[in-house]
Amino acid sequence: MNDLKVNFERLLKDLEELGKIGQDPLGGVSRPSFSLPDLEARRWLQQRIEQAGLVCRQDGAGNIFGCLPGKNPQVVMAGSHLDTVINGGRYDGSIGILAALECLRRIKEENLSLNKTLEMVSFTDEEGNLVGDFLGSRAFTGQLQVEQLKNARTQFGHSLEEILQKAGLSAETVAQASQERPEVSAYLEIHIEQGPVLEEEGVAIGLVSAIAGKRYYQASFVGRAGHAGTTPLELRQDAFIGLADFALKANQLTLRKYEGNTVTIGRVMLKPGSFSIVPGQADFTLDMRSLDGQSLKAIEEELLKLASEVASTRGLSFFSQLMDGTEPVVISEAVLNRLKNLCQELGYQYLTLPSGAGHDAQIMAAVCPVGMVFIPSVDGISHTPEEAINYEDLEKAANLLLRTLISLASE
Ligand SMILES: [Zn+2]
Numbered sequence: 001m002n003d004l005k006v007n008f009e010r011l012l013k014d015l016e017e018l019g020k021i022g023q024d025p026l027g028g029v030s031r032p033s034f035s036l037p038d039l040e041a042r043r044w045l046q047q048r049i050e051q052a053g054l055v056c057r058q059d060g061a062g063n064i065f066g067c068l069p070g071k072n073p074q075v076v077m078a079g080s081h082l083d084t085v086i087n088g089g090r091y092d093g094s095i096g097i098l099a100a101l102e103c104l105r106r107i108k109e110e111n112l113s114l115n116k117t118l119e120m121v122s123f124t125d126e127e128g129n130l131v132g133d134f135l136g137s138r139a140f141t142g143q144l145q146v147e148q149l150k151n152a153r154t155q156f157g158h159s160l161e162e163i164l165q166k167a168g169l170s171a172e173t174v175a176q177a178s179q180e181r182p183e184v185s186a187y188l189e190i191h192i193e194q195g196p197v198l199e200e201e202g203v204a205i206g207l208v209s210a211i212a213g214k215r216y217y218q219a220s221f222v223g224r225a226g227h228a229g230t231t232p233l234e235l236r237q238d239a240f241i242g243l244a245d246f247a248l249k250a251n252q253l254t255l256r257k258y259e260g261n262t263v264t265i266g267r268v269m270l271k272p273g274s275f276s277i278v279p280g281q282a283d284f285t286l287d288m289r290s291l292d293g294q295s296l297k298a299i300e301e302e303l304l305k306l307a308s309e310v311a312s313t314r315g316l317s318f319f320s321q322l323m324d325g326t327e328p329v330v331i332s333e334a335v336l337n338r339l340k341n342l343c344q345e346l347g348y349q350y351l352t353l354p355s356g357a358g359h360d361a362q363i364m365a366a367v368c369p370v371g372m373v374f375i376p377s378v379d380g381i382s383h384t385p386e387e388a389i390n391y392e393d394l395e396k397a398a399n400l401l402l403r404t405l406i407s408l409a410s411e
Helices: 008-020 036-051 094-109 135-140 146-150 160-166 171-175 197-201 239-257 293-313 333-346 360-364 391-409
Strands: 055-058 064-068 072-081 116-123 184-192 205-211 213-222 262-264 268-271 281-290 317-326 350-355 370-375
Touching (some): 008 094, 036 055, 072 094, 072 360, 094 116, 094 184, 094 391, 116 135, 116 391, 135 360, 160 171, 184 360, 184 391, 197 205, 205 391, 213 239, 213 293, 239 268, 239 293, 293 317, 333 370, 350 370, 370 391
Parallel strands (some): 205 350
Antiparallel strands (some): 205 370, 213 281, 213 317, 262 281
16 A cells, blocks of 8 residues: 555546647637536546546536545545636646546555545636636535525626526525535645746645635726827826826835735726727726735735725725635645655655645635645746646656545545
8 A cells, every 4th residue: 555656647648638628729728617618528527537436426516526435434535626717728727636536546446445435526617717716615615605606797797697507507506515515524636836936946746835815806996088189197087097006006015014925916907998098997906815814904905095095196086896805724734744744755855835826725624624735837837828747746746645545544
């Protein structure tokens, strides 16, 4: 049992096949939740689970499970997500699911008799292509209400209900998904780092120590549109200048007072949006992240106050609406220590590091201890067609997952 390894060739073959589903002519993989490619990937995964001799089930949120029953029903779970952003990469999410599948398949082949039940999971809509991130894991952990789901509109303009119905689900089934949840004693997830640290340090395995929390706002500065030639600079209520002023000040303030935390304005839309008209409105997204819950709250309050101040000194109005938020999570020390010990046994060098990006593991932390294993992202990039990994790193992470699952399920 101590020298058991995954069948890495088989894992790579799965990865190659899954990577072909949703290939986008414009580059990379486009598999947003419940799109045709996502539905195809779901069918493919269900087949793979059945071929492996695991018990396949889907819950009311469309989360897909492959189960290997143990002596008692308590579950040690591992997984990630099948969905991708538009023109995303082949590894974000996929490696976590396929590594978990391979581990269970391998354990079943060996006829290992374990105390606890093992389950692999593919969580619905981790990327938040529909509404907010983590629809599947939030539903699984009982963090979504029917009303909230019924009123939700997706970023594609359709109501969430409409899209759920096409997949044979509804707001009610999603909200009730947590009632089908078994008793989960731990959740593990392998993921690409999506940053440059591991590659720079030349280390194959990253053990995540904490996951950042996030606040995501949709906000606007509103002033007055005017002719670019006839409105004197000193008489303008230019919404873009307000946003530019705020963006610089917000960056300076965060760097000065909240080092290590982030603020990002990722999308900006100016209205009316003509080269010859002073912008009367600047709509933008505001994303704030921190590993510390109190800092996150403080940054949120301070930056919203700053935006109102900038607006009032420039004759503008400021509006904001919270779209999504998560709290930071500290990884279970028991699981982290177990991962460290097993890395040592396997002779794998590792680095502990925090995750600035959100993951299903963070949501799962509400119901059980979690652990996360990162592998390096080539050039630190993700969510693009160029996303890449080194296969040796994935092999190590998969073997670490295999050993950790066996160890946790033997208790
Ligand atoms: Zn991901």
